[in-house]
Amino acid sequence: MRGLIQIFIFVLIGLVLLWFGYTLYFSPQSIFFGFEKKKRRRRPRGEGTPGAPQTCPVCSALLSPGELVKSVAFPSFTGKDRLMYISGCNHCLNGDRLRSCPVCGSRLRDNEILVARMFDRPRRSHVHIIGCSRCRLKK
Ligand SMILES: [Zn+2]
Ligand SMILES: [Zn+2]
Incomplete structure (x- = not known):
């Protein structure tokens, strides 16, 4: 019985490691893995509206x-939304x-990230920012 539990724990650890390796890049056009990598002429850098695509x-x-x-x-975990680190x-x-x-x-350092929820939708995924590593993850 003990051996079974140990195997179960090892499988669980393996799964967790897999999840952390699951990195993806998103852009408004291509939410999955940056498949769309068409290089177009760069627009001059401007200010966008925060939260806008x-x-x-x-x-x-x-x-x-x-x-x-x-x-x-x-x-x-719920099937509705996914946790996302940006x-x-x-x-x-x-x-x-x-x-x-x-x-x-607050100003973020290079190693600090934003925490968001991503809602998968058929045509376009929606990302909702819920905080940063300071205000969200601080205990
Ligand atoms: Zn930026
Ligand atoms: Zn914050």
Whole structure:
């Protein structure tokens, strides 16, 4: 009986590791794995409306169609939404732009991330920011 429980625990650990390796990039056009990698002419860098599509949630940079926001999505526990960690776009990850949390407004360091819920929808997935590693994950 004990051996069975140990095997079960090992399988569980393996599954958890798999989930953490499940990294995906999303952009408004291609939510899954950045399959759409058409390179188009870059728009001049401008300010986007926070929360609007094609806008980086971390630095509110307006993104060109090919530009991706780096993020990690975890598998759903409820079937409705998925937990998502967003680290930012290439502008704010390079340090070109200020990184801030849209919920608490605090400046984010390079290693700090935003926490979001992602709702999978047939045509376009919806991402709702619920906080950052400071205001959301702090105990
Ligand atoms: Zn950004
Ligand atoms: Zn915050």
